[in-house]
Amino acid sequence: MNYADFINLAINGLVExxxxxxxxxxxxxxxxxxxxxxxxxxDFVAVGGFxxxxxxxxxxxxxxxGLGGAAAGAAAxxxxxxxxxxxxIRRSVIxxxxxxxxVGFVYRSxxxxxxxxxPKAFDMPLQRAMRFGDVSILPADISLAALTIAVLxxxxxxxxxxxxxxxxxxxxxxxxxxxxxxxxxxxxxxxxWTMAGVVCGIAGTVSGMRTVVYPDSGWNLLLxxxxxxxxxxxxxxxxxxxxxxxxxVLQELATPFTGFVYKIAIGxxxxxxxxxxxxQGLFNRxxxxx
Amino acid sequence: MDTYLLTIAVIVGIYVLLxxxxxxxxxxxxxxxxxxxxxxxxxxxxxxxxxxxxxxSPLLSFPAAAILAALLAWPIGRVALRLRDDYLAxxxxxFSEIVRLVLVQEQWLTEGVRGIxxxxxxxxxxxxxxxxxxFLLGMxxxxxxxxxLFLRRLTASPYGRTIQAIRDDETAVRVLGKExxxxxxxxxxxxxxxxxxxxxxxxxxxxxxxxxxxxxLVTFYIWMAIIMGGVARLSGAIVGAVILVFFxxxxxxxxxxxxxxxxxxxxxxxxxxVGLVLILFMRWRPQGVFGSRGxx
Numbered sequence: 001m002n003y004a005d006f007i008n009l010a011i012n013g014l015v016e017x018x019x020x021x022x023x024x025x026x027x028x029x030x031x032x033x034x035x036x037x038x039x040x041x042x043d044f045v046a047v048g049g050f051x052x053x054x055x056x057x058x059x060x061x062x063x064x065x066g067l068g069g070a071a072a073g074a075a076a077x078x079x080x081x082x083x084x085x086x087x088x089i090r091r092s093v094i095x096x097x098x099x100x101x102x103v104g105f106v107y108r109s110x111x112x113x114x115x116x117x118x119p120k121a122f123d124m125p126l127q128r129a130m131r132f133g134d135v136s137i138l139p140a141d142i143s144l145a146a147l148t149i150a151v152l153x154x155x156x157x158x159x160x161x162x163x164x165x166x167x168x169x170x171x172x173x174x175x176x177x178x179x180x181x182x183x184x185x186x187x188x189x190x191x192x193w194t195m196a197g198v199v200c201g202i203a204g205t206v207s208g209m210r211t212v213v214y215p216d217s218g219w220n221l222l223l224x225x226x227x228x229x230x231x232x233x234x235x236x237x238x239x240x241x242x243x244x245x246x247x248x249v250l251q252e253l254a255t256p257f258t259g260f261v262y263k264i265a266i267g268x269x270x271x272x273x274x275x276x277x278x279x280q281g282l283f284n285r286x287x288x289x290x
Numbered sequence: 291m292d293t294y295l296l297t298i299a300v301i302v303g304i305y306v307l308l309x310x311x312x313x314x315x316x317x318x319x320x321x322x323x324x325x326x327x328x329x330x331x332x333x334x335x336x337x338x339x340x341x342x343x344x345x346x347s348p349l350l351s352f353p354a355a356a357i358l359a360a361l362l363a364w365p366i367g368r369v370a371l372r373l374r375d376d377y378l379a380x381x382x383x384x385f386s387e388i389v390r391l392v393l394v395q396e397q398w399l400t401e402g403v404r405g406i407x408x409x410x411x412x413x414x415x416x417x418x419x420x421x422x423x424x425f426l427l428g429m430x431x432x433x434x435x436x437x438x439l440f441l442r443r444l445t446a447s448p449y450g451r452t453i454q455a456i457r458d459d460e461t462a463v464r465v466l467g468k469e470x471x472x473x474x475x476x477x478x479x480x481x482x483x484x485x486x487x488x489x490x491x492x493x494x495x496x497x498x499x500x501x502x503x504x505x506x507l508v509t510f511y512i513w514m515a516i517i518m519g520g521v522a523r524l525s526g527a528i529v530g531a532v533i534l535v536f537f538x539x540x541x542x543x544x545x546x547x548x549x550x551x552x553x554x555x556x557x558x559x560x561x562x563x564v565g566l567v568l569i570l571f572m573r574w575r576p577q578g579v580f581g582s583r584g585x586x
Contacts, residue, residue, distance in 0.1 A: 051522050055478075073404040083343050084569050093376050098517075101324075101510060102572070105565025111510050114559030214556075223387055226380050268384040275369050275377065 003135030009252040016246020018148040019210070020240040023221055024228035024247060025155060026196035028240040032172030033192050034089060036096035040080060040104035041200060041225060046093045046218030047107055048073030048201025049208040050115055056122055063124070066147065066205050070216035073201020076107060080195040089189075104219070111215035112187070119212035144206050151202050152241060155195060159237060165193055220264070224251075227267035231274045233281020242283065267283050296423055300495050301420050302535045303477040308512045309519065309527035310437055315481040316513075317505030317522035318445055320457030321474055322379040324514055325366075328386030329359040329394065329482045331504035333489025335400060338409040338499060346411055352490045359486025360479040367475030386506060393501040404426035409493050423495075437484060437522055445524075453477055454522075507561065511538070514564055517571050520578030529580065537563070 023041050032039045051072020056065035080103045082241070129136040159165035161285050167188050170178040179185060207221070228247050232239025251266050258266065273281060297411075308326060315321040333355040340351040366385055370378040388416050393400045400406065411422040412429060456470045463470050482486050493499050511534055519530025538560075547554045 037380055084573075091572075093378075094316075094320075094372075095576065097322065097324075097379055098513065098568050099572050101513075101552065102565040102568030105510070105561045106569070109511045109562025109565060111562070114553060115487070117554045117558075142490060144311050171543075223384055226384070230377070230380065261391055265388050265391055268388055270380065272369050275373065275381070279373050279377075 002134070005135045006253065007135050007197075009255065010249055011135070011141075013249035013252030014245065015210070015248075016093075016114075016252065017143050018145050018152075019203055019207050020221070020224050020228055020248050021244035022148065022199045022206075023154060023225040024244040025152070025234070026139065026181040026199045026203075028232070028235055029199075031166075031229070032237075033097070033168065033189060034085065034138050036093050037229075039097060039100040039197075039222060040107065040218035042218030042220070042222030043107040043111075044073050044076045044197055044218070045198035045204040045207070045221055046078075046111055046213070046215060048206070049195075049213035050111055051075075051119075051201060052205030053120055053122060053208055053213050058081060059239045061282060065209075066202060069201040069205030070198045071200070071201065073204060075202065077197025081189070082137075086189075090267055094108055099274075108112055108215050108219065109272040113158040115215065116177030117215060119210045119214040120208075121211045124209060140209070144209060147202070148206055149172065151199060153272040155199060155237050156237070158170075158195065164188070164214030168192055185250075223264055224242070224267045227271040230271050231282055236281060236284050238263035239281055239283035296427060297387070298535060300423075300427055303427065303434060304488050304492050304533050305493075305512065305515060305531035305534055306528050307432055307491070308485055309432075309436065309515045310434075310441060310524065311481040311484035311488070311533050312512050313516050313524065313527045314441060314444075314484070314522060315477055317472060317516060317526070318450070318457065319453040319477045320375070321371075321478060322375055322480075322539045323382050323478070324379045324506070324509055325384070325386035326485055327504045327508040328382070329363065329485035329507055330489040330492070330508065331386070331389050331501070332359045332362055333486030333503070334493035335393065335489075335530040336486070337408050337490035338493040339399065341410050341494075342406070342408070348410075348490075348494065351489060353416065355490040360483040360488070362449050363479040363482035364475065367471070367478045369374045371471045371478070376576050382548070383509075384505065386504070386509060390501050390504055400501070401468075403501060404507030405498060406493075407498045407530065409499065411497060412494050422477060426491065426495055429510075433487065434492070437500050441524055449473075484500045489535070507564070510564060510568065514571075517576070518567070520580060526578055530578075539573040 023045050026044070027038060027041045030036075030041070034273050046070040052069030053067045055068025055075055056062070056071075059065075084099050084103050085096065099180060124140065127139050159169060167183040168191070170183055171185060171188055172182065175185070203221075204218070207217070214221065224247060225244070228244035229240045230243075231247065232241070232243030247267050250270065251263050255263060256264050308330060311329075312323060312326055315323045318417040321347075324394065329385070337348065339350040340346040340354055341348055348356070350510040362385075366378075366381055370381040382460070394402055396402075411419065413422045413425040452463065452468060453473055456473055460470050489501045492503075516527060517528030517530070518533050520526030541556060541560050541563075545551055545553070
């Protein structure tokens with residue numbers, strides 16, 4: 001094990017962290033507006049993965065695959081909002097959380113029934129890794145990381161530079177103040193669920209291209225995404241992204257010592273430590289509980 | 291046929307214990323435990339390993355299973371219970387997944403995915419296997435009766451009123467000078483102990499345990515059971531467990547009747563039904579099948 005192996009792991013972790021940042025961002029956005037940790041987030045990712053896979057099968061184009069994934073993710077999120085979450089949105093956290101578990105199960109079941117449980121791989125051309133001494137980088141990883149960064153930049157541009165983003169942040173900050181200021185909550189909600197769905201869908205497509213798509217893939221992404229969002233401070237979009245990238249690199253660097261199976265556990269342990277030391281997350285100010 | 295009925299009775303009994311555990315935590319105290327399967331697994335593996343590797347009598351291994359599951363609940367309570375309710379859900383869900391990872395990975399102890407075979411039956415030395423199955427059922431029923439009696443006393447006591455007050459208005463309890471996190475941690479441990487006990491019964495009845503028996507779906511089966519049976523009523527736990535077994539057995543029956551359906555498809559269908567039940571009940575009947583409105 002020399003330094004190059006560690007650099008390789010770190011690069012891989014960086015890409016994984018970027019991919020993980022997308023569902024973590026979706027989770028934290030929904031938490032900010034709807035005030036519950038959405039356990040169906042992972043399954044939106046899986047739906048997006050299959051959407052991207054189907055689009056890629058039909059057209060062979062990677063761009064259309066990304067669009068297909070985004071569309072499928074958005075459809076999954078909006079459908080879930082209209083049919084399941086909206087009717088109970090004013091009820092308790094537990095109602096919303098159990099509903100989100102239910103939504104996740106329904107999507108996973110639908111994916112299993114429609115596509116079967118065999119993992120599916122994107123039909124991608126094999127590429128030689130670029131080598132710099134002992135450090136090697138896959139060209140596909142670079143383009144997927146670039147795509148992910150582009151999506152993140154787009155989401156943050158919407159959040160911080162548009163009127164829509166301003167109203168989203170206002171609702172997240174203080175729902176009552178936002179309402180009396182004349183911000184239409186329903187419209188913002190729709191925009192936010194769409195955005196979360198698009199982000200998840202692209203995450204599904206990207207992680208599907210790096211590995212495989214299968215119905216349970218989303219569930220396996222859920223705990224790391226939770227961990228990343230909690231580490232960054234639930235409801236804090238920037239924190240979620242930084243948390244995910246930190247976690248991605250840390251997980252990969254720890255793999256040689258802990259073994260592959262405990263990868264998920266590392267995120268969990270870091271989350272628990274953060275909850276003990278700084279429960280509001282690394283990047284949040286102390287807030288009043290509402 | 292009566293072997294089948296016996297199996298059903300034992301499974302109902304184990305689900306009743308799990309439902310009582312979750313009902314104590316969620317129904318009476320308002321704790322969102324999404325990691326019940328983890329405590330269940332710890333109980334099952336603890337008792338199996340203690341009887342097989344250390345040669346302990348089940349008389350000691352069952353309490354040990356309950357105690358270890360309770361002890362594991364303590365740090366979880368320390369971490370999560372001073373925070374908002376939903377953090378407990380995330381932390382417990384993670385806990386149950388980590389338990390499963392440990393069971394898969396630490397093969398020197400748990401045999402990994404191959405699982406532990408040949409867990410001794412209760413009272414195996416005294417007679418034929420039939421006897422030991424009835425003996426286990428008898429002990430299980432006895433245990434359920436004791437747990438129900440205990441919980442009835444507990445929930446009617448001043449302590450019980452405190453935990454229900456925490457569920458209804460945590461701030462009010464704090465104002466009265468009681469620290470809710472302390473009570474919540476105790477309830478989390480007590481519920482963990484009951485789930486661990488259920489796990490011990492499960493291990494010694496099945497005699498073969500693998501990590502896959504303790505997936506998060508099991509946790510949400512029990513959530514489904516207590517929501518359908520009605521939360522915060524001990525009878526609801528029993529009703530819910532019975533409905534749950536009707537459901538799981540019904541699905542198995544259907545798989546036998548409908549030709550050309552694969553196990554994977556049936557598994558997906560089962561998952562989807564659990565999901566739909568959770569969504570529909572939370573929306574339309576959060577008080578359960580037989581509950582009256584306004585109870586929740």
